[in-house]
Amino acid sequence: MFSSSVLLLGVVSISFLAIYKLIIYPAFLSPLAKVPNAHWSSPIAPIWILWTRYNDLENRVLHAAHLKHGTVVRLAPNELSINDLAGLRTVYAGGFEKGEWYSIFDNYGVPCMFSSWHSRTHSARKRMISNIYSKSNIHNSPALAAQAQAILYDRLLPKLTSASGPQSHPNGVDVHDIWNATTMDFITAYIFGLKNASNFLAEEVYRKHWFGLYHARKVYTFFPQELPHLTVFFKKLHLHLVPTWVNDANRELEVWTQERCHSTSAYIKNGLAAKDNDPANVPVVFQAMLAGIEKEERMKGAESVLKNETLQYPELSIASEMIDHIAAGHETSGITLTYLSWELSKNIPLQDALRAELLSLSPNMSLSGSGSSKSIPSSKDLNILPLLHAILMETLRLHAAIPGNQPRMTPYPSCTLGPYTDIPGGVRIGSHAHVLHRNSEVYLDPDKFDHVRWLDDQNGYTEEQRRERDRWFWAFSSGGRMCVGSNFAMHEIKLTVAAVYANFRTHIVDDEGIEQTDGYTCGPTSNKLFLRFEKVVD
Numbered sequence: 001m002f003s004s005s006v007l008l009l010g011v012v013s014i015s016f017l018a019i020y021k022l023i024i025y026p027a028f029l030s031p032l033a034k035v036p037n038a039h040w041s042s043p044i045a046p047i048w049i050l051w052t053r054y055n056d057l058e059n060r061v062l063h064a065a066h067l068k069h070g071t072v073v074r075l076a077p078n079e080l081s082i083n084d085l086a087g088l089r090t091v092y093a094g095g096f097e098k099g100e101w102y103s104i105f106d107n108y109g110v111p112c113m114f115s116s117w118h119s120r121t122h123s124a125r126k127r128m129i130s131n132i133y134s135k136s137n138i139h140n141s142p143a144l145a146a147q148a149q150a151i152l153y154d155r156l157l158p159k160l161t162s163a164s165g166p167q168s169h170p171n172g173v174d175v176h177d178i179w180n181a182t183t184m185d186f187i188t189a190y191i192f193g194l195k196n197a198s199n200f201l202a203e204e205v206y207r208k209h210w211f212g213l214y215h216a217r218k219v220y221t222f223f224p225q226e227l228p229h230l231t232v233f234f235k236k237l238h239l240h241l242v243p244t245w246v247n248d249a250n251r252e253l254e255v256w257t258q259e260r261c262h263s264t265s266a267y268i269k270n271g272l273a274a275k276d277n278d279p280a281n282v283p284v285v286f287q288a289m290l291a292g293i294e295k296e297e298r299m300k301g302a303e304s305v306l307k308n309e310t311l312q313y314p315e316l317s318i319a320s321e322m323i324d325h326i327a328a329g330h331e332t333s334g335i336t337l338t339y340l341s342w343e344l345s346k347n348i349p350l351q352d353a354l355r356a357e358l359l360s361l362s363p364n365m366s367l368s369g370s371g372s373s374k375s376i377p378s379s380k381d382l383n384i385l386p387l388l389h390a391i392l393m394e395t396l397r398l399h400a401a402i403p404g405n406q407p408r409m410t411p412y413p414s415c416t417l418g419p420y421t422d423i424p425g426g427v428r429i430g431s432h433a434h435v436l437h438r439n440s441e442v443y444l445d446p447d448k449f450d451h452v453r454w455l456d457d458q459n460g461y462t463e464e465q466r467r468e469r470d471r472w473f474w475a476f477s478s479g480g481r482m483c484v485g486s487n488f489a490m491h492e493i494k495l496t497v498a499a500v501y502a503n504f505r506t507h508i509v510d511d512e513g514i515e516q517t518d519g520y521t522c523g524p525t526s527n528k529l530f531l532r533f534e535k536v537v538d
C-alpha cells in the first residue's frame with residue numbers, strides 16, 4: 001500500500017517535471033516564449049524546422065513566416081530567425097560566434113577560418129590572409145592581372161569564339177559549367193599561381209569529374225549539420241546517414257588540393273619562386289598563409305590560440321584553408337555569373353547598353369580593338385562603370401548565391417534582441433539574404449530584376465532610400481565573419497563580364513530549371529543553362 005503510493009507519487013512528479021520542462025517552460029515561461037512562433041510546434045520541438053530544411057523549403061517558408069509574424073521569429077525551442085537591420089547589427093556586427101553547424105567545413109579534420117567556432121581563433125587565422133583579399137590589393141595585384149589575362153584571353157575567349165562560329169553546337173553552351181571552370185581557374189591561380197592552378201577551361205573531362213565530386217559533398221549535408229549527434233550515433237552502429245562514397249569524394253578533393261600545396265611549397269622553398277619573373281606564377285594566398293603561420297609561431301609561439309591546431313599541423317591547416325577558398329570561391333561566383341548572363345540574355349537592349357559601356361574602357365577588351373593585344377583595363381576604371389556595377393549588384397540581390405541561413409549562437413549569459421530581453425546563451429540564431437533582399441519597402445517589386453535600383457542618376461532615390469538599399473544588401477553577409485573574398489569575387493566577375501560582353505551577344509537556348517534551389521549555397525535547380533554566343537562585329 002505504502003510503496004504503491006510512493007510509486008504513484010514518483011510517477012506523477014516525474015511526469016509533471018517532464019511536462020514542465022518540455023512544454024510549460026519552453027512554451028510559456030522561457031524568455032523565448034514571447035517571440036512569435038513560426039509554427040505551433042516550434043516551442044516544444046524542432047521537428048517542424050528540421051522537416052522544412054530536409055525538404056529544401058527553408059528560405060521561402062521563413063520568408064513567409066517573417067511576413068506574417070515580424071522580424072524576429074522562433075523556429076524551434078532553441079532557435080530564432082531574425083531578419084531586419086537591428087538583428088544584423090546585434091548578431092553579425094555584434095560578433096555572435098559560430099557553432100557546430102560549420103564543422104562540416106573542416107577539412108583534413110582541422111579547422112579553417114570559415115569553420116572556426118570562436119572569435120579568437122577566427123581572428124588569428126583571418127589576420128594571416130585578409131590583407132591579400134583587401135580591395136586595394138585585389139585591384140593592384142600584378143599577379144591577379146597577369147592571371148586574369150591568361151585565363152580570359154588564352155582560355156575563355158578562344159573557347160567562346162569557337163562556340164560562336166559556324167561549327168557551333170545547335171544547343172549552345174552550358175554556361176554554368178563554363179563559368180564554374182572560369183572561377184575555379186581564377187581562384188586556384190590566385191592561391192597557387194598559374195603554374196599550379198587548375199586549367200578547367202581546357203580540361204573538360206576532368207573538370208566534370210571534379211564538379212561531380214564536389215556536388216556529392218553538397219547533397220549530404222543535412223544530417224551532419226542539423227543532427228550531428230544522431231549522425232555520429234548511427235555511424236557507431238555502422239548505419240551511414242551519409243553514404244561512405246561521399247567521404248571518398250571528399251578525400252579525392254583533399255588529395256588534389258594537397259598535391260598543389262606540396263608543389264607550391266617546394267616551388268617556394270627550393271628558391272624557384274625567387275627566380276621566376278612571371279607575375280602570374282606568384283602563389284599569393286598560399287604565400288600569405290605560410291608567412292602568417294611563421295609569424296604567429298615567432299611572435300606568439302606557445303601563447304598562440306592556434307597552438308593546438310594551426311601551429312601543430314601547419315601543412316594540413318594550410319591545405320584546409322586553401323580547399324575552403326577554392327570551395328567558397330568557385331561555386332558562388334559561378335552561380336552569380338550564370339544568373340547574370342541569364343538576365344542579360346533575356347534583355348538584348350540592356351546587353352547592348354552594357355557593351356557600349358564596356359567598349360568605352362580604354363583599353364577595352366574587344367578582340368577587334370585593344371583586346372587584340374590582350375589588354376586588361378585598369379581596375380579603377382572597371383570598378384566605376386555604373387551599368388556593369390548595377391547589373392552585378394542586382395544579380396547578387398535577386399539571386400544571392402548564398403541565400404540561406406547563416407547560423408550564429410547567442411552569447412553567455414544572455415543578450416537582448418530588439419524588444420526581447422534575457423535571451424539565454426547558446427540559442428541558435430540566423431538571418432537569410434533571401435529574406436532580407438525581398439523587403440518590399442526597400443526593394444520595390446522585389447521579385448523583379450531591376451538594375452536601375454543601383455543607378456543613382458536614374459532611380460530618383462533620396463539619400464535615405466539609397467542608404468537603406470545598401471544597408472539591406474547582404475549577399476556577402478556582414479560583420480567580422482563576412483565574406484573575405486568579396487572584393488576578389490566582384491573583380492573577377494566584372495573582368496569576366498567585360499571580356500565576354502565586349503565581344504559577344506548571348507541568347508537563351510535552354511533555361512529550363514533555372515529557378516534557384518532552396519538551401520544554403522544555391523544554383524539553378526537543373527544545374528545548367530544553355531546559351532548561344534553570337535560574335536559581335538563592331
Ligand code: HEM
Pocket residue numbers: 113114115126187324325326328329330332333336400401402405406407474475476477480481482483484485486488489
Ligand atoms: C559572388 C561570390 C560570393 C558570394 C555571394 C559569397 C558569399 C559569402 C557569404 C554570405 C559568406 C558568409 C557565410 C556564413 O557566414 O555562413 C562568405 C564567407 C566567406 N567567403 Fe565568400 N562569397 C563569394 C565569393 C568568395 C570568394 C571568391 C572567396 C575566395 C576566397 C570567398 C571566401 C570566403 C571565405 C573564406 C569566407 C569565410 C570568412 C570568415 O569566416 O571570416 N568567397 N561568403
Ligand SMILES: *[C@@H]1O[C@H](CO)[C@@H](O)[C@H](O)[C@H]1NC(C)=O
Pocket residue numbers: 174176177178180210211212214215218331334527528
Ligand atoms: C558547378 O559547380 C558546382 C560546385 O562545384 C557543382 O555542384 C555543379 O555541379 C557545377 N555545375 C556544372 C554544370 O558544372
Ligand SMILES: *[C@@H]1O[C@H](CO)[C@@H](O)[C@H](O)[C@H]1NC(C)=O
Pocket residue numbers: 195196197259260263264
Ligand atoms: C606545379 O608546378 C610545377 C612547375 O611548373 C610542376 O613541376 C608541378 O608538376 C606542378 N604540380 C601540380 C600538382 O600541378
Ligand SMILES: *[C@@H]1O[C@H](CO)[C@@H](O)[C@H](O)[C@H]1NC(C)=O
Pocket residue numbers: 304305306307308
Ligand atoms: C592545448 O592543449 C593542452 C593539452 O591538451 C591544453 O592544456 C591547452 O589548454 C590547450 N591550449 C589551447 C590554447 O587551446
Ligand SMILES: *[C@@H]1O[C@H](CO)[C@@H](O)[C@H](O)[C@H]1NC(C)=O
Pocket residue numbers: 359360362363364365366369370371538
Ligand atoms: C576599343 O579600343 C581600341 C583601342 O584602344 C579603339 O581603337 C576602339 O575604338 C575601342 N572600341 C570602341 C568601340 O570604342
